[in-house]
Amino acid sequence: MVGLNLGCLNESGCFIKPVMMGFIGILLFCGLFIQVSGADSDEVRLIVYAAPNETGGYEPVPPDVPLPENVTYSLRSPLLGFVAVDTDPNETEYVTNELLNLPWVHEIEQDAQRKSGSVTKDDQIINSSPDQWALVRTGVDTVRRSGLNTSVLKVAVISTGVDLSHPDVGPIDQGYDWAGQDSRPEDADGYGTALCGVISLIAGNVSQNSTNSSLVLIPERIGVTGNDMSASRSALAIAHATDAGADIILMGYGGTEPSRAEDRAIAYAKDHGVLLIAPAGDEDSNAMHYPSDHFDVLSVGSVAKTDGLSYFSNYGIYNELVAPGEDIITPCLNTSYCRGTGTGFAAAEVAGVAALIKNGYPGLTSAEIRSLLQSSATDLGRTGRDIYYGYGLLNAPAAMKAAEDLTLQKTLIAFNSGTGSREMRRTLGSGNTTLHELQLVPGWNFVSIPAPLRSQKTCRDLFSKVNTDGHTIWTYKGIGGWIAQNPEISPAPLDGLLVYSDAPVSVPLVLNMNSNSTKPVEKGWNLAGSPFLKEIPARDILSPNESSWVSILPFNVSTQQYDPAIISGAEGRFSDTRNISPFTSFWIFMDTNGTFIRSSEV
Structure with a gap:
């Protein structure tokens, strides 16, 4: 049985080409995730998928996989049932047809590109300014942090890594660098550090409060800069963060093309109770945007100081919330500070408030927290949910109160007299x-x-x-x-x-x-x-x-x-x-x- 060529990214327009395949070389793989070589800029990366099985997982990817000539392995994930290979753009169709002839191959698609925002260093800023307008507008500055649960809460941030030495970024644990293939996700761009800093600031887990170790960040680096990210690395990072115990995952990037690998990783994270959050995108468009437009991901747009939708913010039926995304002061590289603009910062604020809720009310599920954030939002624009503001503006105090009320309701369940x-x-x-x-x-x-x-x-x-x-x-x-x-x-x-x-x-x-x-x-x-x-x-x-x-x-x-x-x-x-x-x-x-x-x- 042959597989499906998903180069067109949807099955209705794809075709099947059975081709006799000459076995050129065999490479032995082992382990959960392996990268053998990085893709050059003039190469195309193909993701080769095994079929789903009846247990909810995927058919095994053979450890010995023959490859056509001039094709190299890039990534491998038995957990998500795929391998990624790099090839010359002129040989993509030939290689695709050759691989489709393998009995375990279910479908193939080109790796979707992802990109994130950026930050600008500001030498005049000397701290993270906890009184900045975004925190005041969302009410984060009024939320009491005392008396919260002392158990460890883990928030994964998938982006360009983190400045591991910055004093305004919380404790780091179990991150990984999927771009450089090592266990030290050191940020060379600054954007990942900025997202981590926003979450740390909101959750109250910065150097001024070093005794609070309840928040731990898991940085997953999937690009050296915001322009060299891919859905295959995104998928590996999501699965890795889930296995590392993340309660919340912020995916600080996006793109216009969907990805089967990302879909599989998101489903895996959801099945493990993870709350997934992503920015709606910065293209001032209502075109599809992934992973934020995935049904199991909370999509966040950006508003300006006037509460109007930011000039760059994407919009559409998948938008759930908005938060301030302009002129945000954030930690930057080398213990400096930056100003950032983009839906990524709005999404980081939502992730920070979600962390506060989960930390204070650990019995709440990710679905319940997502629902609380929606129901407690300050309605903007047309009454009710709309394509620009979703359910409305992030409201931290209202969300915390709603979490308290829901926890009480869950505790006071219907009286069960029983028989004894x-x-x-x-x-x-x-x-x-x-x-x-x-x-x-x-x-x-x-x-x-x-x-x-x-x-x-x-x-x-x-x-x-x-x-x-x-x-x-x-x-x-x-x-x-x-x-x-x-x-x-x-x-x-x-x-x-x-x-x-x-x-x-x-x-x-x-x-x-x-x-x-x-x-x-x-x-x-x-x-x-x-x-x-x-x-x-x-x-x-x-x-x-x-x-x-x-x-x-x-x-x-x-x-x-x-x-x-x-x-x-x-x-x-x-x-x-x-x-x-x-x-x-x-x-x-x-x-x-x-x-x-x-x-x-x-």
């Missing part, structure tokens, strides 16, 4: 009556009492000095949902109560310390109280022999909002080492059946 129930039990230490105070703040309070009241006061008596401003005191009863607390009975130990107060107030509690307390805890969401009279890490709230709780959602009375969820076994922002305060209640999601027992001194 458990108990959370508190065995109190020996003693007699103990006097405590329940402190309420203005607004809603999530409270709980860890032991029976000595006086057996009713709910009405207990909160008689609290002005609830007409609000009902609520409790949550699983399948029954929210119910009004009966004012004529005493609050049950370890039950959660939702109490409103119009002012700060202290409620005295006289507890019976000789009484043990239990609370049934059902599968799904429960509103429960802390069984301790002191702060305790969330991981120790329940019996150490039981681990079937999944997440805890505490309410912050100071902000009148939920704090980030506490996830069992998590670290960083969602760490289960975070403390639960006494006399507070919280949402706790249970996963499996069992009885939780707590037996310790108060």
